Amino acid sequence: MASVNTQFSIAVHLLAGLASREGLVTSEALAESVNTNPAFVKRVLAKMSRAALIRTHTGKLGGCELARGAEKITLRDVYVAVEAPKAFAIHSYPANKSCVISRNIKGVMGEVSIAAQQAFEAEIAKTTIADIVQKIEAS
Numbered sequence: 001m002a003s004v005n006t007q008f009s010i011a012v013h014l015l016a017g018l019a020s021r022e023g024l025v026t027s028e029a030l031a032e033s034v035n036t037n038p039a040f041v042k043r044v045l046a047k048m049s050r051a052a053l054i055r056t057h058t059g060k061l062g063g064c065e066l067a068r069g070a071e072k073i074t075l076r077d078v079y080v081a082v083e084a085p086k087a088f089a090i091h092s093y094p095a096n097k098s099c100v101i102s103r104n105i106k107g108v109m110g111e112v113s114i115a116a117q118q119a120f121e122a123e124i125a126k127t128t129i130a131d132i133v134q135k136i137e138a139s
Helices: 007-019 027-034 038-050 075-081 100-124 129-138
Strands: 054-057 063-066
Touching (some): 007 063, 007 075, 007 129, 027 038, 027 063, 038 054, 038 075, 075 100, 075 129
Antiparallel strands (some): 054 063
16 A cells, blocks of 8 residues: 655644644644654644745744734645645556557546646635634634
């Protein structure tokens, strides 16, 4: 079974944690919320910092905070920031030239992949971190 990339969902978790707290939050506190290794959290935070979704502050009293309001950060912003994998991948086996399916499957599935990816990204662009926090607080 292929490994699963969870950086997108973890990044959303981290941003929801930042949005729901006042002031700077340490990577250790965020790692505790995710229940994972702080080093992994720092790698995800670095990607979000490069994408200008968060600001980080170093030093003894350092931590991180959202770079803009939670209502202005979409899940698509997060998806792009963490370079999450596409909806699905197409195999790379060479085509069997004597088989019509084998010769054409990659092109057809490529079209399906593009349409699926566009639909997925359009859907997640409708949801903000503020929406996520609101749903969590309502549950």
